[in-house]
Amino acid sequence: MGPLIPNGVIGAGWDFVIAILIGIAFGFILEASGFSSSRNLAGVFYGYNFVVLRVFFTALIVAMVGLMYFDFVGWLDLSKIFILPTYLAPMVVGGIIMGFGFVIGGFCPGTSFTGIAIGKLDALFFTIGLYLGIFGFSLAFPLFEGFYNSGSMGNITLTDVTGIPAPYFALAFTVIALAAFWGTMFIEKKVRKNMKQYKF
Amino acid sequence: MSKDKIIDNQSKYINPYLGGVLLGLLILLTIYITGRGLGASGAIKSAVVSTSNTIAPSATQANAYMGQFVSDDHSPMYTWLVFESLGVLLGGLLSGLIFGRVGRFRTDHGPKITAKKRWLLALLGGALFGIGSQFGRGCTSGAALSGSATFAFGGVIVLFGIFGTGYVIAYFFRKLWI
Amino acid sequence: MNKNYIILTILMLVLAVGTLFLRMSNEPKQIDPEELLQEIIQPTRYVTTDQVAKMIIQGDPSLMLIDVRSTDEYIEYTLPGAVNIPLEDLLVEDNLLYLGIPGKKVVFVSNDDIKADQAWVLTKRLGYGSTYVLKGGINCWMQTIIDPQQPEETAAATDFETYSFRKGAQMYFTGAGSDDGGSNQVNVQVQRRQKSNVAAGGC
Numbered sequence: 302m303g304p305l306i307p308n309g310v311i312g313a314g315w316d317f318v319i320a321i322l323i324g325i326a327f328g329f330i331l332e333a334s335g336f337s338s339s340r341n342l343a344g345v346f347y348g349y350n351f352v353v354l355r356v357f358f359t360a361l362i363v364a365m366v367g368l369m370y371f372d373f374v375g376w377l378d379l380s381k382i383f384i385l386p387t388y389l390a391p392m393v394v395g396g397i398i399m400g401f402g403f404v405i406g407g408f409c410p411g412t413s414f415t416g417i418a419i420g421k422l423d424a425l426f427f428t429i430g431l432y433l434g435i436f437g438f439s440l441a442f443p444l445f446e447g448f449y450n451s452g453s454m455g456n457i458t459l460t461d462v463t464g465i466p467a468p469y470f471a472l473a474f475t476v477i478a479l480a481a482f483w484g485t486m487f488i489e490k491k492v493r494k495n496m497k498q499y500k501f
Numbered sequence: 502m503s504k505d506k507i508i509d510n511q512s513k514y515i516n517p518y519l520g521g522v523l524l525g526l527l528i529l530l531t532i533y534i535t536g537r538g539l540g541a542s543g544a545i546k547s548a549v550v551s552t553s554n555t556i557a558p559s560a561t562q563a564n565a566y567m568g569q570f571v572s573d574d575h576s577p578m579y580t581w582l583v584f585e586s587l588g589v590l591l592g593g594l595l596s597g598l599i600f601g602r603v604g605r606f607r608t609d610h611g612p613k614i615t616a617k618k619r620w621l622l623a624l625l626g627g628a629l630f631g632i633g634s635q636f637g638r639g640c641t642s643g644a645a646l647s648g649s650a651t652f653a654f655g656g657v658i659v660l661f662g663i664f665g666t667g668y669v670i671a672y673f674f675r676k677l678w679i
Numbered sequence: 680m681n682k683n684y685i686i687l688t689i690l691m692l693v694l695a696v697g698t699l700f701l702r703m704s705n706e707p708k709q710i711d712p713e714e715l716l717q718e719i720i721q722p723t724r725y726v727t728t729d730q731v732a733k734m735i736i737q738g739d740p741s742l743m744l745i746d747v748r749s750t751d752e753y754i755e756y757t758l759p760g761a762v763n764i765p766l767e768d769l770l771v772e773d774n775l776l777y778l779g780i781p782g783k784k785v786v787f788v789s790n791d792d793i794k795a796d797q798a799w800v801l802t803k804r805l806g807y808g809s810t811y812v813l814k815g816g817i818n819c820w821m822q823t824i825i826d827p828q829q830p831e832e833t834a835a836a837t838d839f840e841t842y843s844f845r846k847g848a849q850m851y852f853t854g855a856g857s858d859d860g861g862s863n864q865v866n867v868q869v870q871r872r873q874k875s876n877v878a879a880g881g882c
Contacts, residue, residue, distance in 0.1 A: 303532075303533040303534070304532060304533060304535060304536030304537075305533065305534045305535075306534060306535050306598050307534060307535075307536040311534065312596050314628075316533070316535075316581060317581070317584045319534055319535065320581045320582075320584035320585040320588065321529065321584050321585070321587060321588040322588065323530070323531050323534075323535075323539070323585055324584065324585035324586060324587060324588015324589045324590075324592060325586060325588040325589075325591050325592035325595065326527050326588075326592060327524075327527060327539055327585070327588065327589050327592060327642075328588060328589035328590060328591060328592025328593040328594075328595070328596070329592035329593070329595055329596045330520055330523050330524045330527060330592075331524075331589070331592075331593065331594075331596075332592065332593040332595075332596035332600075332602070333514065333515045333520060333596045333598055333599075333600065334514060334515055334517055334520030334524075335514040335517075337593060337597070337602070338609050339542065339546075339609045339610075339623070340609045340610075340611070340677040340678065343677075343678045344678075345667075346667050346668060346671035346678075347671060347675065347678055347679050349679065351517075352514070352517045354521075355516075355517035355518055355521055356517045356520045356521040356524060357521070358521065359517070359518050359520075359521020359522055359524070360521045360522075360524035360525040360527075360528060360650075361524060361525070361646060361649055362525070363521065363522050363524075363525025363526060363528075363529075364525040364526075364528040364529055364532075364646075364647075364650035365595060365649075365650055365652070366649065367525060367526070367529045368529065368532070368650065368651065368652075371529060371533065376533060377532065377533055381535065382532055382536045382651055383536055383537035383538070383651070384651055384652075384653045385638060385639060385643075385644055385647075385648040385651070385653040385655045385656050386638065386655060387653065387654045387655035387658070388636075388638065388655065389658070391636040391637070391638075392636065392637050392638065392644075392658045392659055392662065393640075393658060394633075394636050395632075395633045395634065395635070395636030395637025395638070395659065395662065395664015396637055396658060396659045396660075396661065396663050396665075396666065397633070397662050397666045398629050398630075398632055398633030398637075399521075399629070399630050399633035399634060399637060399640065399641070399659070399662065399663045399666075400662060400663045400664070400665065400666020400667045400669075400670065401626075401629050401666060401670060402626045402627065402628075402629030402630030402631075402632075402633055403626070403630065403641075403663060403666075403667050404626075404666075404670055404671055404677075405622050405625055405626035405629065405674060405677070406622065406623050406624075406625065406626015406627050406629065406630060407530060407609070407623060407626060407677075407678075408621075408623070408626070408627070408630075409541070409640055409641035410541035410544075410545060410630065410640045410641070410642070411539070411540075411541035411586075411589060411631060411640070411641065412542065412632065412641075413627070414586055414590050414593060415589060415590070415592070415593030415596075415597075416593075417590065417593075418589075418590050418592075418593030418594040418597055418603075419593060419597035419602045419603045419604065420534065420597075420603060420604050420605060420606050420607060421515040421606075421607065421608065421609060422606050422607065422608045422616070422620065423542065423608045423609055423610065423616075423620060423623040424623070426620045426623040426624045426663070427623040427624070427626060427627035427630075428545070428627060429624060429627065430623060430624040430625060430626060430627020430628040430631065431542065431545045431627040431630055431631040431634075432545055432548060432549055432627075432631065433624070433627070433628050433631065434627060434628035434629060434630065434631025434632045435542075435545055435546050435549045435631040435632070435634075435635060436549045436553070437628065437631075437632065438566070438631065438632045439549065439550075439553070439564055439567045440564070442564065443565055443566050444564035446565055446566075446571075449635075449636065451629070454655075455657075456653070456656070457653070457654045458504065458651070458652040458653055458654060459651060459652045459653075459654055459657060461523075461654070461656050464588070465654050470581045470652055472513055473503050474649075475564055476535070481548045482518075485507075490574070491588070496679065497634050498564040
């Protein structure tokens with residue numbers, strides 16, 4: 302049955318209405334979880350606030366495991382969903398650059414939008430930075446066009462790469478995430494004890 | 502804004518695991534409806550292309566990167582991710598209003614840096630994130646979260662790229678935050 | 680609070696472990712026999728030679744002809760723009776990429792309609808939509824399009840209309856003296872499905 306729009310169950314005209322509704326839910330969850338504050342977000346790298354890890358990895362394993370069940374029940378045809386194409390080297394480099402951006406800027410794109418919504422100036426500057434970064438990237442694109450398109454492996458999944466069925470990855474991610482949740486609970490307590498001046 | 506009020510806000514955040522489960526279900530719903538996950542940086546890309554296309558159309562269409570996102574039949578802003586990101590802004594505002602976090606303009610920064618320095622760093626970090634998200638074919642929400650959730654190999658690479666790098670370099674930037 | 684977390688942790692683990700068993704009972708995926716039977720009974724999967732001829736002449740981009748006969752037969756004669764996938768190679772992964780392209784109508788062609796029908800059932804079982812069978816196959820094509828018979832004088836007016844269309848089609852497909860069947864290749868763009876069918880571009 303699903304996905305609904307690619308299968309024509311819902312007309313393409315509803316696309317943008319649905320986009321806004323999903324966006325509202327997304328923004329609400331991010332803001333309500335505390336992602337509108339850069340100090341909350343950066344805390345994940347310093348051990349004083351693991352909200353990013355908790356929300357992110359809970360979402361990840363719920364979605365992963367959920368997809369398996371959706372496929373089983375027949376709600377979703379996994380062969381019809383969008384698989385992000387893989388460009389090996391550019392993605393490694395992109396991930397590293399984004400890692401720097403995250404630690405230095407304290408936001409990621411989605412969270413900065415919610416930051417702006419409640420009046421955070423640093424979120425606004427981050428978004429302006431995003432804009433300038435992408436603009437600069439476009440202008441300089443001819444310089445690294447070859448690299449940008451290198452290492453293309455197509456729309457491959459972990460199963461395509463390793464031959465291991467998806468449920469094993471879902472299970473592995475779940476076990477690691479759950480272990481991390483329990484581990485970070487203790488780390489956070491310990492770090493916070495030494496950080497009396499911590500305020501959000 | 503007094504510190505008391507800000508500390509008070511802390512207790513108003515929802516339980517992170519509840520937030521995570523809701524977000525996970527939202528990803529499932531999004532994939533169920535649209536066949537693809539969430540995203541954010543794509544909207545900024547659309548904004549870049551469309552402003553650039555308004556100011557200098559010929560240069561934009563000639564640009565090897567932006568040119569591929571320009572089409573004759575509709576504005577580059579008329580894409581799924583732009584509407585979704587508009588929703589994110591509205592949703593953030595809604596949550597902020599409900600939990601009482603919408604306030605006058607303010608800046609979060611570590612105790613050892615000034616607000617102005619924080620702005621510069623946010624600008625720099627944003628620029629880096631913008632560049633990185635183009636190479637990575639998506640940002641934290643699009644590539645790392647939605648990509649990994651659909652078991653895409655590239656999504657997992659970006660996920661480990663972002664958080665791996667974050668942990669490796671966090672020590673050198675600790676003065677910004679603690 | 681801690682007790683709740685322990686319960687939630689166990690719940691999540693059980694759900695995750697559960698996925699391992701789901702897949703085993705689920706593979707391979709099959710269309711419900713009842714449903715398949717219903718589809719087989721329906722004659723809607725057949726397209727006539729006239730319809731196909733019309734689509735080829737009009738250059739209908741949604742048409743995709745797949746010739747499921749052997750390669751030898753394909754080389755000897757086939758319909759313009761047809762792709763050759765011998766029935767025994769239908770399930771090769773590369774060949775499956777021709778199927779399931781949004782907006783494309785796949786029409787299977789064989790000598791009569793038996794092999795094409797078999798191909799159609801297979802693709803149905805694999806869950807592909809908009810596949811069709813050329814009614815009567817190449818034989819019928821020869822009789823109706825390449826060598827149409829003039830109807831009896833007492834026949835209905837519609838028969839004469841069909842005949843005149845077929846005559847025109849005959850000119851189109853055999854015309855300009857090039858009577859050898861193999862060379863009448865109309866330049867039709869053959870499109871293959873990408874692994875994903877949702878537009879990429881962004882985050």
